[in-house]
Amino acid sequence: MKELGTILYAEDDERDIELTMEALDEHNLANSMKVVRDGEEALDYLYCRGSYEGRVGEDPMLVLLDIKMPKVDGMQVLRRIKSDARLKTIPVVVLTSSSEERDLAESYQLGVNAYVVKPVDFENFVKAVKEIGLFWMLLNEPPRQYRRQEASS
């Protein structure tokens, strides 16, 4: 089994966080979660600034993004990641309540790797979150560039 990196999870709703953690816990993925409560904090984490100044460790292996968040929203975070030469290879999955066409369209325009609507039904929700975790953390092969960076850091 390969060494797991961090999942950066940006979500403002603590109940969603709890449910998501619950879902991931079954696969021991919860430990590798780093939860931030808004877009600004997510960017601080990624750029090792603000309260994350001097953060050690590599970049996250996966970013889970909610769209509607205070201050900086998910779309803005997505735009920053995908337009940053260093960060753009990190897979970003939008995990949101909305299945609005314009959110979907904009996300893909910005280069999102997956777009998942949080199912209302808890069973389905757990299933969805688990699958995201399993796919991106365990099955997906990141690009070489990312792995080299990982190895050197």
Added chain:
Amino acid sequence: MGRKPVRASRSAIATGPRKRTGEPPECVQALAESEDRLRLVLEIAGDGIWEWNIVTGEVWLSPRWLETWGYPPGDVEPTIDSWRDLVHPDDLPRVVGSLERHIAGGTPLYEEEYRLRTRSGTYRWNRSRGRLLGRDARGRPQRMVGIDADITVRKEWDEASARGAQIYQQLFDHMNEGFGLHEVICDDQGRPCDYRFLDVNGKFEELTGLKADDVLGRTVREVLPGIDSYWIEELGQVALTGRPARLEEYSTPLGRYYRVSAFCPMKGRFACVFTDVTDHKRLVESLRESQARFLALNAELEHQVMQRTDALNLANQELEAFSYSVSHDLRAPVRHLTGFVKLLERHAGAALDDKGRRYLGIIADSARRMGRLIDDLLEFSQTGRAELHTTTVDLQSLVDDVRLECLDGLEGPPVVWKVSPLPQVRADRSLLRQALVNLVSNALKFTRTRERAVIEIGEAPSDDGTAVIFVRDNGVGFDARYVEKLFGVFQRLHSSEEFEGTGIGLANVKRIVERHGGRVWAEGAVGRGATLYVALPKAEERGS
């Protein structure tokens, strides 16, 4: 003709002096010489000479005279009677009258134009001039001499030009255009300030309403004091520069539009050929006016459309914002409800009694229903707003897909499908698929209580060029009295205990079909199944 030869030697001019016995011989000699010279000159000039002895009735005709009228020498009897015979009978009385008047002393000179028969029998015009030369002591006329000339060519030319003038006069009088000849009048600086009417034709009177008698000799400022100086300036320039001009203008005093072609027949004058173009002008003007009105109306309409579009866009934006917020914010609490009920069940399920577990079940179920309602509402709102991507859709294969999808994981009685050939339609594939899923799941839902579900899908005959598709089932049917409610939002004809659902499915079908320009309707009866119809635009046949 049998005339006696003219005897030239008997010429009165030649012999005359011998008869003037009262004169001295040297005088007679001088006169004879002068007469000879005159005769020579006249003969050279080409005129024929004649001499008439009024007393004897003898006539002498010069060789030139005979030659002029085509007679060989001696061919005309030298008498006044044979001359009479040569004159055209129509002219004779006039000529004789003229001669008599002269002889009687009424005219200083005899001068007449008449037709004279030539040798070939044709008549030619003769211009004859003569004079009485002497009277005897009692005052009786003695003899007359004269010269004749053939003026036929000039006469014909005169007639032709008279005919020509007549033709032009007729043209002038009867042409469809007005005509006027004018003389320009200039001020001290030599600028045209008025003009005088010299001639006008009949059409001029008709087109201007002015009488020739009232305008001829008068100036335009006298006749039409309100004349626009434009006319005087423009037409005056034609008279002064000689350059022709075309004008098309309004005449204020006459209240008409005229199209005028003006030219300069001689310096200081101008002639106009003109027509009244008022009707044409008014037509063009009214066309222009109605065009302007049309454009203004169009602009107004466009403005209104824009305003309405703005209002509509605003409403749409609000609706979108609302639905966006529903989508994000309303679903979250529902999700939490189901999630935490589940966690609670996991956490404390064992500690709860049956009642407690039932309550939890109800909460979970209600939350799920709430979630479905929200999702259905959002979907309904999205089918109204989604852009249409119309292509040719093969209904046959789409229905096959939809059947498989709807049957997936479904529990219920065995289903007998009767699918007859389906046409191709013009539609948005994914929206149409959504509509078909709704129709087929509906049919499956309401046949669930049957022992055997029979679902028929086919094309119904249509006479308006649309493709009419029907989905028929042998399910519980519906009360035809409430058929109107069938396609309404959140309208249900069965309780949710009997058949689950939010009542949005058929509303969605209706909305999708109507967005394609089609329509939906239903037939059915309680306990006897239902048939739902969808009319859609047909795809054009290949090759046509």
